[in-house]
Amino acid sequence: MKMWFDPVEALNIFCQSIMVWLLAYWKTILIILIICALAFVKVRNYFASYPQRQGLSNTQNNEPGCRKSSATISRDDISLLLIGKVGVGKSATGNTILRKRVFKARSASTSLPNSIQLGYSEVQGRGIKVVDTSAITDAVMNREGAINLMIDTVNQAMEMNPDGYHAILLVVRFDCRFTKEDIKILNLLKEVCGDDFLRKYCILLMTCGDMYDLEHAETGCGIFEDCSDAQKGYLNVLFKECNKRFVLFDNITKDEVKLSDQHNRLINLVDALSAGGLRYSGKQFQMSKKQRDRLLKESKKLHDVFIEIGLIFRQLNQVQLEDPIKQIRQLEDMIDRIEALRASIINDDIGTGALNSVIRNVENVKTNVTDQLTSAHRAIEMRQSQEKQKQENERLRVEREAIQRALDEEKRKNSISGSP
Ligand SMILES: Nc1nc2c(ncn2[C@@H]2O[C@H](COP(=O)(O)OP(=O)(O)O)[C@@H](O)[C@H]2O)c(=O)[nH]1
Ligand SMILES: [Mg+2]
Numbered sequence: 343m344k345m346w347f348d349p350v351e352a353l354n355i356f357c358q359s360i361m362v363w364l365l366a367y368w369k370t371i372l373i374i375l376i377i378c379a380l381a382f383v384k385v386r387n388y389f390a391s392y393p394q395r396q397g398l399s400n401t402q403n404n405e406p407g408c409r410k411s412s413a414t415i416s417r418d419d420i421s422l423l424l425i426g427k428v429g430v431g432k433s434a435t436g437n438t439i440l441r442k443r444v445f446k447a448r449s450a451s452t453s454l455p456n457s458i459q460l461g462y463s464e465v466q467g468r469g470i471k472v473v474d475t476s477a478i479t480d481a482v483m484n485r486e487g488a489i490n491l492m493i494d495t496v497n498q499a500m501e502m503n504p505d506g507y508h509a510i511l512l513v514v515r516f517d518c519r520f521t522k523e524d525i526k527i528l529n530l531l532k533e534v535c536g537d538d539f540l541r542k543y544c545i546l547l548m549t550c551g552d553m554y555d556l557e558h559a560e561t562g563c564g565i566f567e568d569c570s571d572a573q574k575g576y577l578n579v580l581f582k583e584c585n586k587r588f589v590l591f592d593n594i595t596k597d598e599v600k601l602s603d604q605h606n607r608l609i610n611l612v613d614a615l616s617a618g619g620l621r622y623s624g625k626q627f628q629m630s631k632k633q634r635d636r637l638l639k640e641s642k643k644l645h646d647v648f649i650e651i652g653l654i655f656r657q658l659n660q661v662q663l664e665d666p667i668k669q670i671r672q673l674e675d676m677i678d679r680i681e682a683l684r685a686s687i688i689n690d691d692i693g694t695g696a697l698n699s700v701i702r703n704v705e706n707v708k709t710n711v712t713d714q715l716t717s718a719h720r721a722i723e724m725r726q727s728q729e730k731q732k733q734e735n736e737r738l739r740v741e742r743e744a745i746q747r748a749l750d751e752e753k754r755k756n757s758i759s760g761s762p
Contacts, residue, residue: 418468418469419468419469419470419471420469420471420508420612420613421470421471421472421503421506421507422439422470422471422472422473422507422509422510422511423473423475423499423503423509423510423511423622424436424472424474424511424513424547425478425496425499425510425511426477426513426514427477427478427524427527429515430514430515430518430549431447431513431515431550431593432445432474433446433448434447434549434593435513435547435591436461437593438591438593438604439465439470439472439605439608440461440462440463440470440472441601442463444459444461444472445472447593457475457476458473458475458498458502459473459474460472460473460474465605466602466605466609468609471503473499473502473503473507475499478491478492478496478527484645485530485641485645486642486644488527488530489530489634489637489638490638492530492531492534493634496534496627497627500624501624504623505623506623506624506625506626507621507622507623508612508615508621509544509612509615509616510543510544510545510622511544512528512540512545512547512580513547513549514546514548514549514577514580515548515549516548516550519575520575520576520577524576525576530637533630533633533634533637534630534633534634534637535622535627536626536630536633537630537633539630540580540584540585541583541584541585543620543626544583544584545584545587545589545611545612545615546580546584546587546588546589547589548588548589548590549591549592549593550592550593551590551591551592551593551604552592552594554590587611587614587615589604589608590604591608592604636694640699640700643697643700644703647687647700647703647704650683651703654676654680654707654711657676658676658711658714660672661673666725667722670715670718670719670722673711673714673718674715676711677711677712677715680707680708680711684701684704684705684708687704688701
């Protein structure tokens with residue numbers, strides 16, 4: 343018996359009609375599909391670029407748990423910039439401030455060079471924007487490279503948050519001693535960002551508060567902030583440079599009370615700092631441009647001069663010591679070369695004084711070569727006077743011998759004439 347409805351046949355008919363329909367309208371269908379795809383890409387790009395348009399990074403806004411879009415940022419929201427050496431705990435601090443894992447904290451050796459990220463979160467009812475930098479500079483770079491990396495990093499940070507930062511968090515490790523290199527880097531930072539950078543805009547944030555807790559069990563000094571005056575060395579200098587704005591952070595604690603205490607201390611410092619409406623933005627960075635240009639010019643010239651001085655020193659080592667006349671000629675050539683170098687630096691300086699330290703370096707080299715030239719002249723004089731003395735001695739010897747011979751002859755004659 344035949345069924346009044348055969349599903350297989352129905353499917354067959356349906357497929358056939360679809361095929362017929364597709365064959366008849368395939369061009370129209372293709373056009374519709376292309377339009378849909380283009381529209382989809384456009385809409386997706388629009389939403390993907392939304393955070394950047396609002397000053398939030400794409401990657402961080404897509405982080406799970408990012409609770410608030412910038413469109414709802416309240417007036418009391420704050421922006422913070424983290425700077426410091428690689429491995430001091432900037433990313434870990436950023437995560438502690440935002441109360442979620444936004445930035446990747448990792449060992450110093452695996453840090454990405456020159457990467458910058460933005461994260462946003464709402465903590466205790468306040469929106470907090472944090473920009474994390476990888477490193478303000480790299481100790482293995484030459485001075486010019488280090489300055490350029492620093493400028494590049496700060497420039498990127500300013501572009502990422504054009505409204506500026508309520509505070510710059512200068513991150514250092516509480517448990518580490520400052521090396522000469524660290525001090526140089528911090529001094530360079532002041533030159534790059536402006537003399538008043540630390541005093542007006544920075545908060546010194548020390549990580550590894552957990553280490554302090556371990557230590558204080560032995561020393562008996564309880565709250566870090568109460569003991570800060572007892573800090574010695576360069577840390578104390580930094581306290582003062584940052585106008586005594588500092589906070590100790592423990593990035594590994596899970597203790598809510600401790601987390602809340604350190605957070606509140608930081609936010610109070612930020613509020614006090616930004617109370618006058620002061621923010622570090624591209625405008626402030628621009629104000630120290632002249633100083634930066636001078637610094638770059640100086641370090642570039644210094645680099646070139648060091649190469650030339652290196653060549654001069656190599657020549658100095660090859661000077662013919664056994665032949666003073668040749669030595670003097672070579673040293674005089676070198677002095678001419680140093681003079682020409684000095685003149686070219688003075689010419690580049692065009693009276694600004696930017697290259698004074700380079701000029702001093704070259705003058706020191708000239709003094710060194712001139713000293714050698716004086717010694718070479720003295721050696722020649724000594725050799726000449728020794729030669730003269732030798733000749734005089736020889737002359738006296740010959741004279742003495744002649745006199746002696748004459749005396750002997752006279753004696754001989756006398757003995758002959760006096761003999762019977
Ligand atoms: N014990 C301790 N370790 C920390 C603290 N803050 C950061 N670290 C560690 O220091 C290392 C470097 O941290 P990271 O945030 O990547 O440094 P960054 O290169 O400055 O961003 C990581 O292994 C962190 O776990 C802290 O407060 N206490
Ligand atoms: Mg980092």
